[in-house]
Amino acid sequence: MLLFFHIIVLHDFSPLFHLCIIKNKNDKQMKAVQLKSFGIDQLMVEEREIPALQANEVLVNIKAVSLNYLDLIMVNGSFNKNVAFPYTPASDGAGVVTAVGAGVTRWKPGDRVVIQYVQNWTKGRIDAESNAVRVGWQIPGVMAEFVSIPEHGLVKAPENLSFEETATLPIAALTAWYALIEQAGLRLGQTVLTQGTGGVSLFALQIAKAAGARVIATTSSDEKAARLKALGADAVINYRQYPEWHQQVKALTGGEGVDITLDVAGEQTIGQSLLSVKEHGYVGTAGFISGTALPLDIMQHQINMNFIRIQGLAVGSAESFNAMNRAITINNIHPVIDKIYPLSQVQDAYRRLESGQHIGKVVISLA
Numbered sequence: 001m002l003l004f005f006h007i008i009v010l011h012d013f014s015p016l017f018h019l020c021i022i023k024n025k026n027d028k029q030m031k032a033v034q035l036k037s038f039g040i041d042q043l044m045v046e047e048r049e050i051p052a053l054q055a056n057e058v059l060v061n062i063k064a065v066s067l068n069y070l071d072l073i074m075v076n077g078s079f080n081k082n083v084a085f086p087y088t089p090a091s092d093g094a095g096v097v098t099a100v101g102a103g104v105t106r107w108k109p110g111d112r113v114v115i116q117y118v119q120n121w122t123k124g125r126i127d128a129e130s131n132a133v134r135v136g137w138q139i140p141g142v143m144a145e146f147v148s149i150p151e152h153g154l155v156k157a158p159e160n161l162s163f164e165e166t167a168t169l170p171i172a173a174l175t176a177w178y179a180l181i182e183q184a185g186l187r188l189g190q191t192v193l194t195q196g197t198g199g200v201s202l203f204a205l206q207i208a209k210a211a212g213a214r215v216i217a218t219t220s221s222d223e224k225a226a227r228l229k230a231l232g233a234d235a236v237i238n239y240r241q242y243p244e245w246h247q248q249v250k251a252l253t254g255g256e257g258v259d260i261t262l263d264v265a266g267e268q269t270i271g272q273s274l275l276s277v278k279e280h281g282y283v284g285t286a287g288f289i290s291g292t293a294l295p296l297d298i299m300q301h302q303i304n305m306n307f308i309r310i311q312g313l314a315v316g317s318a319e320s321f322n323a324m325n326r327a328i329t330i331n332n333i334h335p336v337i338d339k340i341y342p343l344s345q346v347q348d349a350y351r352r353l354e355s356g357q358h359i360g361k362v363v364i365s366l367a
Helices: 069-076 169-183 199-210 222-230 245-252 270-276 318-331 343-355
Strands: 002-009 015-022 029-035 043-049 057-066 092-100 112-115 146-150 154-156 191-195 214-219 235-238 258-263 277-285 309-312 337-342 361-365
Touching: 029 343, 043 343, 057 112, 069 343, 092 169, 112 169, 154 318, 169 199, 169 258, 169 277, 169 318, 191 199, 191 270, 199 214, 199 258, 199 318, 214 222, 214 245, 222 235, 235 245, 245 270, 258 270, 270 277, 337 343, 343 361
Parallel strands: 191 214, 191 258, 214 235, 258 277, 277 309, 337 361
Antiparallel strands: 002 015, 015 092, 029 043, 057 092, 057 146, 057 361, 092 112, 112 154
């Protein structure tokens, strides 16, 4: 085992030593996934140099990464054609602090942390400045054994979760939390409609149940319906059996509709999402897996007459992340993980996500 010592000299010339343990490595090398052209089959594990630290940065030994739909469309080239190759993928990661820059005060070696996806959104409402930097998009992703992150771009990991579980939180969980709790104002006794068995929807189910809400879920199979009920869904609608599933939602709510839904598919579902909510209902657009166009009719979808609120969503601030993590710990919520892959099977992990057969989050372990 090679021990690599990171030495930082402070302004008063007193040395500050931080120990960084690198297993089975020569010099300052690490394993990282690199994409040199678009396509899942172009994802390769390579040796790269461990990143150097700036004064305000933290070196994190990444233990686990989880995949989102964003990661898939970044890799296949359907989202951003201007990717700078070689590209390090993935936005969600969790690990351990191994070294800190001379100006860092929030973290110390040994701290368990999770990456904040929108790096500069520390608190409050988002603005142009805080909205400018996303991990795995404007800056490299985290599918590497070591990454350097500004100290404000990290959040303390929940104490009750493993690294694999923690890695699922930055996008999917925080989107569900920010929508339900901080934007829709979910209250005890309300009804929430969740859609499918992807990460955002399952976290929405778990958060809604912890908040004392009734949950109606949609899905495509009896197998997935059974999993949803086991997670606490009060009713499940098979949308293959009921293509006009909003009618079933209304029937299950005495004709009123639900208080809140998070639409995860976009083009093919937004109309039914709007028809599923009651007066003053909340529809959060949390995804676009079926397309990005929103074909809406103000009268047909009763947007004005029912005072329906439609809101775009893109995760939340670090302040929101910390609040969610406290709730996760208090309620002992554990994310639903579909499967954990080793780093060497990164292509298989992406193909699992691409298949749409997963229930919960697809995770890659770097430990």
